[in-house]
Amino acid sequence: SDYGSRDKPGTTLGRTVPDGNVLFPDIFQTDNLLFYERFKAYQDYILADCKASEVKEFTAEYLEKVLEPAGWQAIWRTNVFEVLVEVLDVECSALKALVRCGEPLLCESRVSSFTAESVRELLELKEHQIPLQELWVVYDESGEFDQTALAIEHVRFFYKCIWRTWDEEEEDDFDYFVRCVEPRLRLHYDILEHRVPSGLVADYQNLLTQCEELYGKFLDLRSSMSSNDSDSEVENVSMVEGLKLYEKIEHLKQKLKLIENPLLRYVFGYQKYSGLQAKGLRPAGTKITHVVSSTMMASLLQSLIRDKLCPESYGEELEIQFHSDPLAAVNACYEGDTVIICPGRYVVNGVFCIADSIELEGYGLPDDVVIEKRGKGDNFVDCTGADIKISNVKLVQHDAVEGVVNVHHGKTTLENCVLQCETTGITVRTAAELVMKKSDLYGAKGAGVEIYPGSTCTLLDNGIHHCKEGILIKNFLDENYDIPKITMVNNMIHNNEGYGVVLVKPTIPSDVNDFSAVKREGMFAWEAHTGSEGACVEALRREELPGCITADLERYEQDLIAEQAESNYEIANELGATSAKKSQMHKKRLSKLGITEADDNLMSQEMFVSIVDNQFKWNGKGSFGTFLF
DSSP states (O other), X not given: OOTTOTTSSSOOSEEEOOOSSXXXXXXXXXXXXXXXXXXXXXXXXXXXXXXXXXXXXXXXXXXXXXXXXXXXXXXXXXXXXXXXXXXXXXXXXXXXXXXXXXXXXXXXXXXXXXXXXXXXXXXXXXXXXXXXXXXXXXXXXXXXXXXXXXXXXXXXXXXXXXXXXXXGGSOSSSOHIIIIIHHXXXXXXXXXXXXXXXXXXXXHHHHHHHHHHHHHHHXXXXXXXXXXXXXXXXXXXXXXXXXXXXXXXXXXXXXXXXXXXXXXXHHBOOXXXXXOOOOOSOTTOOOEEEEEOSSOOHHHHHHHHHHTOOHHHHTSOOEEEEESOHHHHHHXXXXXXXXXXXXXXXXXXXXXXXXXXXXXXXXXXXXXXXXXXXSOEEEEEEEOSSEEEEESXXXXXXXXXXXXXXXXXXXXXXXXXXXXXXXXXXXXXXXXXXXXXXXXXXXXXXXXXXXXXXXEEEEESOEEESSSEEEEEOBOSSOOOOOOEEEEESOXXXXXXXXXXXXXXXXXXXXXXXXXXXXXXXXXXXXXXXXOOHHHHHGGGOSOOOGGGHXXXXXXXXHHHHHHXXXXXXXXXXXXXXXXXXXXXXXHHHHHTXXXXXXXXXXXXXGGOEEESOEEESXXXXXXXXXXX
């Protein structure tokens, strides 16, 4: 970075006006640094290849090189007050500065009882030494203090967002920047740039809080044990408690690392609880048909009455409401309502939250009824209703963090729809059910369809293509759920960057030995079951072929059909085998607790798996892969 280069006159940093009623001087604006600026600073100038135990030492060396030792002003900020101070000296090894109150004394307190005199007393108590992280450098146009402001910002950000109190006790034989700093820094910016679902962000913050609380208790317990050398029964009890705390902490740390790793964050599921509440039936028990059209022409209304709104079709008089916005129409729905969307392109800035059993259908072909999402948000369509039906529409996704459709609870049926994705396509969560028929899904940067454990997913006559993965069958790292009940019939899964179907499953030692090509990533591994068939199939695209190879082509077509059948069988077989293994693992856990189950049929889950007549073509890595953990 060229920030603070002495070859350029004047500062290169921005300035900002402090909030509050007191007229503090402006300060350097350093909290808006880009990812690569922080990355470069930590990697090249501050931490380099240091170990966790060397972080303080490397940080102190960096500060000694770049900090101005004295002669600059800063605002000292705490949760209670802000005060202008002058820096007299810096103790880099302790990450502290020797300060005195500025003249005149400028102080703003959030507590009325905390006065300027209180500040002086507090400074005396602290021997005029305060942490560098609590200092915001006063703006100076000369550029002389740019590096000082940036260095303090890097230290402040590091100890607020990157450093964990338990890092020093981690194994010390690895590069701390690679193992901890980079993934946490990337996660921080992924969250800032809305690339991580809000539910997962909440999970991460909760796990971090839990881990910090337990680690504090662990340190207190260890300290009390070290100060007491007696070999009493109380000491033994404390040791057992310490081991239990340690195991819990290690477990939470693994979960945190999982979320920090973008690959593992992608393949593993996380629990998300939707707060949507169903309205139920209207008090009068009536059901309304909502008609959406940007402009209503007489000819269109006549067609609607003939095809959709004819009273004879329903056997009773219909109540109709007209809307120009499909989102407003859905928000106005109660249990049993129907939304008919007329041809047109509708741009919405919110999320469709469907908590009641309604039917949403386009009047015409999907490409004629287009609903396009603009604006930030986790999802496009959130479904929690008992029986939701969506048909004949095209959903175009922009800016959503998760996906086009997220089925949290109940059953959602998609028929004859086109889904143009940007992040993930459809997510089917635990205990939810998706039926997708005669639809086309493409463009997802993640998986076209994400299937969670314990869900039910039926895919019939669909196209899933040009996604990162076609279908991702997820798992939870430490929670035991039945393998999802999946039916896949006559789907075309093609031109995806990775695999057609990916299964995430626990590692069984024999699994790894069965395959020659295994790519390991720490405690995780990829298995490739089927090679890419793209090069062979490409030959079929040629318009003119010599007659002498007709027989070869016929044989190839037969081989291709056999290969597709084998892929279908392999996926179904793998799901069944994984189901059996999960059942065995579950029974083993229960047996340790003295619990036995009456049903001993390990193959019962396989009855719910039907995978036939699907075609897998031109997928980058092959038809089917498994991710072992």
